[in-house]
Structures are given as C-alpha cells and as structure tokens.
Amino acid sequence: MCPFIRFARLSFAAILIFAISITATPAQQQNTTPPAPVPAQILAAQKVFIANGGGELPLTLDFPDPTYNEFYAAVKSLGRYALAARPGEADLVFQVSCRWYVGPTTADYANYSYYLRVIVIDPKTGTHLWGFSEPIKWWLKGKSNARANYEEAMNKLLADVKALAPVPAAKQ
Secondary structure (H helix, E strand, O other): OOHHHHHHHHHHHHHHHHHHHHHHHHHHOOOOOOOOOOOHHHHHOOEEEEEEOOOOOOHHHOOOOOHHHHHHHHHHHHOOOEEOOOHHHOOEEEEEEEEEEEOOOEOOEOOEEEEEEEEEEOOOOOOEEEEEEEEEOOOOOOHHHHHHHHHHHHHHHHHHHHHHOOOOHHHO
16 A cells, blocks of 8 residues: 555544544533532522622712612512511622722733622621622723623623522512
8 A cells, every 4th residue: 555545544544533532522521510509598588688888980980889779779670579678687688799800910911890799698697608790891982881881790790690599480
C-alpha cells in the first residue's frame, strides 16, 4: 500500500476518534447531582417583611435609588405574600439592596458594576436562606439608558423571587 494512502487512512481514523471523543465528552460531564430542596420556610411563607439594605447607585444618574420602593411595590403586586409591618410578624425577610461590585482589575481594564440583590432571611433565626443577584448593565448612553438597564435588572430579580416560591394553587 502506498505510504500516502496509509497516512491518509491513519489521519482520517485519528480525526474520527477525536471527533467522537469531543461529542461524547459533554454527555459524560453532565451534572447528575439532583437539585437541593428549597428551604421549607420559603415554600411555606405567607407573610414577608421587606428590609431596605441600602443603595449605592452613582450620583451622576440624578435619580434617587428606587430599589426599596420598587421592590416593595412589585412584591405587593405579586399576590404571593402579605406584607408585614415588622420583621417579627413575618415568615421571611427580603432584604433588598443595590450594590457596587469591584472585581479584579488589570492595567487597562477596571471590572466594576452595579447589581441588585435580595437576601432571604429567616427572621426567627437570622439565617440567610437564599439570595439573588442581578447585574445592572453598564450604561453609556445617558440617564434613559441607565434607567432602562436598572428596570431590566429589577424585573429579573422579581422573576427570581417568583420562580423560587410560586403562588400556591389556593391563592390563584
């Protein structure tokens, strides 16, 4: 057999084996760990207290940090929870905040951004049961773009809360 043909066959076989191994790898690496349960306090909660965890929106936006007010109104409109006036009256505390994150930087790149955050707290023990963070996309086109990006992050945060503990069938 011609050395060129032998080389071509071996090359084809090597490429075929490589291609099969690449396509088989994702199936072998699938996570088979079952999801952990949502804490019972979250699923059973009927009354929540919303705590203002503070805000750090940049002053250059010229609008006050709306995080607490908007989150409060949105949770109220969900129909999932009654709102408590004091933490001691609630089954859960949702502490909402807007934070500034500074990550690793290089000589020519600063990794910083804003994000909205909710921490779900058991008011009886003070234990953090769950948490959500949604980044606010950086804005370069002025205040209207900043506001739209903020609202997008807030909508994602509320979707996270809704997905964690859907409205019980009895309340629908």
